[in-house]
Amino acid sequence: MCQLLGMNCNVPTDICFSFEGFSARGGRTDEHQDGWGIAFFEGLGCRIFLDAKPATASPVADLVRRYPIHSTHVIAHIRKATQGGIALVNCHPFQRELWGRYWVFAHNGNLLDFHAHTAFYQPVGQTDSERAFCLILETLRQSFPTGKPLLAQLYPVLQEITAIIAAKGIFNYLLSDGEHFFTYCSTKLCYIVRQAPFAAAHLIDEDITVDFQKLTTPSDRVAVIATTPLTDNEVWTQIHPGELLVFQDGLPNRV
Numbered sequence: 001m002c003q004l005l006g007m008n009c010n011v012p013t014d015i016c017f018s019f020e021g022f023s024a025r026g027g028r029t030d031e032h033q034d035g036w037g038i039a040f041f042e043g044l045g046c047r048i049f050l051d052a053k054p055a056t057a058s059p060v061a062d063l064v065r066r067y068p069i070h071s072t073h074v075i076a077h078i079r080k081a082t083q084g085g086i087a088l089v090n091c092h093p094f095q096r097e098l099w100g101r102y103w104v105f106a107h108n109g110n111l112l113d114f115h116a117h118t119a120f121y122q123p124v125g126q127t128d129s130e131r132a133f134c135l136i137l138e139t140l141r142q143s144f145p146t147g148k149p150l151l152a153q154l155y156p157v158l159q160e161i162t163a164i165i166a167a168k169g170i171f172n173y174l175l176s177d178g179e180h181f182f183t184y185c186s187t188k189l190c191y192i193v194r195q196a197p198f199a200a201a202h203l204i205d206e207d208i209t210v211d212f213q214k215l216t217t218p219s220d221r222v223a224v225i226a227t228t229p230l231t232d233n234e235v236w237t238q239i240h241p242g243e244l245l246v247f248q249d250g251l252p253n254r255v
Contacts (some may be wrong), residue, residue: 002032002077002078002079002080002092002106002107002108002109002227003022003025003030003032003077003078003108003226003227003228004075004076004077004106004107004108004172004173004174004189004225004226004227005018005019005022005038005074005075005076005077005224005225005226005227005230006074006075006076006174006176006181006183006224006225006226006247007071007073007074007222007223007224007225008072008073008074008176008181008222008223008225008247008248008249008250009072009220009221009222009223009249009250010072010219010220010221010222010249010250011072011217011219011220012042012070012071012072013070013071013072013220013222014068014069014070014071015038015040015069015071015074015076016065016066016067016068017201017203017208017210018224018226018230019038019064019065019076020065020203020206020208021203021204021205021206021208021230021231022055022076022078022205022226022230023036023055023056023061023064023065023078024055024056024205024206025055025078025205026054026055026056026058026061026078027054027055027056027057028056028205029205030078030205031080032054032055032078032079032080033054033056033080034052034054034079034080034081034086035050035051035052035053035054035078035079035081035086035087035088035090035091036050036051036053036054036055036058036061036076036077036078036079036091037049037050037051037076037077037091037092037093037106038064038074038075038076038077038093039074039075039076039093039095039104040069040071040073040074041071041072041073041074041102041104041176041178042069042071043178044101044102044178045102046095046102046104046178047069048093048095048104049061049063049064050088050091051088051091052086052087052088052090052091055078072178073176073178073181075093075104075105075106075174075176076093076106077091077092077093077106077107077108079091079092082110082128083110083111083126083127083128083129084125084126084127084128085126087125089124089125089126090125090126090127090130092105092106092107092127092129093105093106093174094106094129094130094133096121096133096134096137098137098140098141098148098177099141099144099147099148099177100147101148101177101178101179102177102178103137103175103176103177104175104176104177105129105132105133105136105173105174105175106129106173106174107128107129107132107133107171107172107173108170108172108173108188108189108227109169109170109171109172109173109186109187110128110169110170111128111129111131111132111165111168111169111170111171112168112169113168114128114131114132114165114168114169115131116131116132116134116135116138118134118135118138119138120137120138120141121133121134121135121137121138121141122134128169132165132171132173133175135161135165136158136161136162136165136175139157139161140154140157140158140161143157144157148177151180151246151255152255154180155244155246155255158175158182158244159244162184162244163242166184166186166242170186170187171184171186172184172185172186172187172188172189172227174225180246180247180248181246181247181248182244182245182246182247183225183239183244183245183246183247183252184243184244184245185239185240185241185242185243185245186241186242187241188227188228189225189226189227189238189239190225190226190227190228190229190236190237190238190239191223191224191225191226191236191237191239191245191247191252192223192224192229192231192234192235192236192237193221193222193223193250193251193252194212194216194220194221194222194223194224195220195221195222195250196216196218196219196220197213198211198212198213198215198216198220199211199212199213199234200212200213200233201231201233201234202231202232202233203230203231203232204229204230204231204232205230221249221250221251222250223247223250223251223252225247
C-alpha cells in the first residue's frame with residue numbers, strides 16, 4: 001500500500017530533510033512506484049506537486065528535494081496502486097474547496113466495496129481514496145452549511161464519518177485546511193515532535209544527518225507524521241488504531 005508524510009509546525013519550515021528519506025521509498029528503498037504528490041499550505045494558498053512517475057525518477061520530486069518551501073502544513077504521499085490505474089488523476093494528495101479554504105487529503109489503505117454517493121463533491125479519478133475524501137467534505141458541508149464551525153463542533157462529525165468509512169477497510173489518512181491538521185490511524189501511523197533542545201537526526205533510507213540545533217530557534221516546534229519512522233536515532237510515537245488526532249502549532253491534541 002501507499003505511505004504518508006505530514007508536517008505541522010508553529011513557524012514556517014521546510015520539509016527537505018524528511019522528504020529526502022520519504023521519497024527514496026518511492027522506488028529505491030521500497031516499492032511505492034505508482035506516483036507521488038506533495039502539498040504545501042502558504043496562508044490561504046496551497047502549492048501542489050503531483051507526478052505519476054516514481055518519486056525516485058521524477059524531475060518534479062527532484063525540484064521539491066532542492067526547493068526549501070516553507071510551510072506550517074505539508075501533506076505528502078507515495079503511491080502503490082490498489083484501486084485506479086497509474087495516472088496523474090489518481091495521485092494524492094487531493095484538493096477541494098470548503099468554506100472558502102482549500103482542503104487537502106491523502107490516504108494509505110484499501111477500502112473494499114466502498115461506494116460514496118455525494119451530490120456536491122465528485123471524484124475525478126478512480127480511487128477509493130478520492131471517493132472517501134469527497135464523502136468527508138460532503139458530510140462536513142451538509143453538517144455546517146453556513147461556514148466552518150469551532151473545532152469542538154467539527155471534530156465529532158469528522159470522527160463519525162471517519163469511523164463509517166474505516167469500517168470498509170484500512171483507512172489511514174492526513175487531512176488539512178491550512179488551519180487544522182487531522183491525522184487518523186487505522187493500522188499504522190506515527191509521529192515525532194522536534195523542539196528545544198534540538199539534536200541531530202539521521203535518515204533510515206539515506207545516509208544523511210542534519211543537526212537541527214544549527215537550523216532552528218529555541219521557540220521552534222515541528223511535528224512530523226509518517227507511516228513508518230523516517231529516522232533511526234529518534235523516538236517516534238505510534239498513533240493508536242482508531243485514534244483521530246489534531247495537530248496545531250507542532251503539537252498533537254485530542255479534542
